[in-house]
Ligand SMILES: [Zn+2]
């Protein structure tokens with residue numbers, strides 16, 4: 001059948017994970033499935049940087065994806081990185097089956113600010129849509145209101161919209177139809193901006 | 194827009210290489226990777242990338258700097274970003290000296306790399322757009338290698354099309370370097386003689402008897418040195434077009450001979466008695482005003498009327514300043530290629546200098562100026578400093594130019610003397626004019642042995 005599988009790795013805010021799952025289900029109009037939690041990705045820990053290698057988490061995810069799931073999104077609370085960059089919010093295989101999302105930098109507490117639950121959840125939605133968009137082959141969108149716009153800092157992340165623009169939604173619908181065995185999908189777009 | 198740009202990531206460390214490549218691919222670039230300097234150079238030889246990310250520290254053989262230099266040997270204006278974890282000042286300086294566009298220390302902020310890449314791509318986009326625009330303009334405004342959007346020139350293009358297939362003689366007048374020969378060629382090559390020869394002779398270059406044999410040919414033994422029979426330009430141009438450039442310079446005797454050929458389309462070779470007939474369209478060109486030469490009695494009026502059946506007067510470059518950017522860009526494009534220079538653009542400032550210049554030598558002078566600027570240029574853009582020689586040559590009223598073999602002391606001595614002469618020996622005024630104080634001027638005067646009147 002095909003759909004999006006979601007798994008947490010290590011200790012993760014379970015409510016946030018459920019929220020991300022429902023966001024993907026409604027935004028893409030696609031079946032989602034919650035897998036059993038994965039072990040903490042200690043294998044990806046980099047002592048020198050005090051962060052986790054998102055590339056290694058992705059490699060691990062590739063091996064763990066159930067054959068029936070078209071995509072697997074792994075959610076972690078750890079701060080993740082690629083060697084070139086000081087951090088990433090998430091990483092995906094472009095047009096590939098796996099993506100990873102870190103919740104670490106989506107919390108106000110990370111920046112020494114008081115917690116803000118609604119803001120945190122909106123950020124998680126944006127980044128989940130963004131990374132899953134990459135797995136369906138979407139690249140960054142020039143529409144600053146689109147979830148597929150590149151955000152390199154938290155201000156940019158907050159400035160962009162929490163839906164796909166109509167162009168990205170169309171591309172996504174076509175790509176997801178192919179990837180998910182022709183299942184009829186109703187990818188929601190944020191409308192015309 | 195960025196989706197069409199290709200980048201190359203060069204790093205021997207797999208995770209580093211693949212994760213950066215993936216990040217760039219998500220941003221919409223087409224990414225290739227290379228795990229060694231060798232492989233990078235091979236890939237660069239196959240195609241030029243918009244950006245090269247090159248890791249500084251790679252195994253012996255080809256390190257980052259050497260790889261960059263090899264890439265630049267292939268593509269002089271390649272944008273190379275050197276990546277390093279070793280932020281030592283030394284390597285940074287070396288990289289910049291060798292021409293690294295940018296230098297980033299890993300790990301870097303996502304914002305930083307995104308801005309850097311965006312900046313480089315913006316420049317690349319601009320260059321690409323300019324190139325497309327230039328090509329479009331060049332096509333739109335070009336007529337047989339002549340570029341213009343000036344109304345007078347466009348009228349000339351229309352006239353040329355109209356008269357191209359006639360046999361009437363044409364007289365093209367205009368200052369030197371205005372493109373008289375190009376117009377003559379345009380007439381020939383847009384008419385039905387295009388497949389026949391186009392022959393050009395400069396009448397200024399040759400003495401009377403040489404020109405005579407050049408035009409009409411000679412028989413063997415016609416004069417000392419005529420060891421063989423030789424065909425003249427009229428015969429060579431049979432069926433086609435003959436351009437007689439600088440017609441105003443021909444002697445009275447040749448004027449008569451020419452008049453006869455134009456009337457009868459027949460002539461004799463020098464020293465020959467066989468009459469030769471030809472079908473040649475004659476185009477004459479002159480930088481001197483032939484009407485005035487007729488009035489002054491140095492040019493036959495009957496020949497003038499024979500030549501002046503169709504008259505084309507080419508405007509000076511001063512009269513078509515709007516063409517200067519178009520022409521200058523076309524010259525930069527062609528000459529930078531011929532001279533193997535990286536420069537492909539003119540800065541706003543450079544264009545201003547060119548548009549403001551008076552161009553006594555017209556389009557040819559502009560072409561020479563662009564060539565001269567290119568020869569000494571280093572960067573990708575020619576700016577006003579590259580054309581500083583124009584300002585010097587234009588002079589400031591008295592046409593001052595740096596004299597050969599004159600020491601700075603000697604120049605200073607002469608300037609002080611001239612200033613004192615002008616102020617009639619008034620040291621206070623002279624010092625003010627020279628922008629130095631009085632005691633300094635006294636010192637110099639003493640050093641050069643001058644009195645107040647400026648005379649020794
Ligand atoms: Zn992205």
Ligand SMILES: [Zn+2]
Nearest residue numbers: 141146165168
């Ligand atoms: Zn979009």
